[in-house]
Amino acid sequence: MLTRADQSEKRGAGWSDPPNNSQSFVSTMRIFYDTVIMRGACVIGSCPREGYKFCFPVALLENDEFLGLLLDEENQYDLTEKRIDGWLEKIKQAVL
Template sequence: MANIGIFFGSDTGKTRKIAKMIQQKLGDVADAPVNINRTSLDAFLAYPVLVLGTPTLGDGQLPGLNAGCDSESWGEFLDQLAGTSLSGKIVALFGLGDQQGYPDNFVSGLRTLYDAVISSGAQVVGTWPNEGYEFSASSALEDGEFVGLVLDQDNQYDLTEERVDSWLEQIKPQIL
């Protein structure tokens, strides 16, 4: 088992592709990405470092049955995580959103994931600047920065690899 576990929720498969890209760039220190609906709490907790990814659906929701997805995802997994300690774990977050289609809730699902891991005692690393995006509101902002890497595969897919590379260079000293 590698030191870094990569877990993602997805509705369309875009978040899965980014998770795979991150794993390939990290190499052997990270295990293959796992859809959050295909893991157990024990397997999740086995990693000292977690890279967690999510899209934002509808009006700022995480993927899951309550968001109209066909299968369970973060919405259900966070129920299992509640009350579990992530103390001593380092967590890096990435989120996908559509700044033109959903400018009032751009990547807001990322905030829900952030709040869940923070309230469980995790140390979150890898904030991301909000420059270069056009949106009205996002609950994923904290002190003017996003709580994790933000990608827009619908409108700025050409910037994805550059953003992932830059973010990974930023967090490597904390996760390796």
């Protein structure tokens, strides 16, 4: 259904709590991103990759940022609040 929907003039932001498997690190987020971009959406809310440990960067954009907020509640729970606050500020700037 998403592949048929017109996403023109739409804005969206995404987040993920990645699995403990570096080979599939937020791969579904990339599939979603590619799908909505192909349908004309504007995706906002990318986030810096600093501080993340991963081997398979499927969710990185051309600017070397993740295409959305990634939260690792198992391994980096102490960084979650700071990451959410920074991400929300970035989204506010994009929509206001």
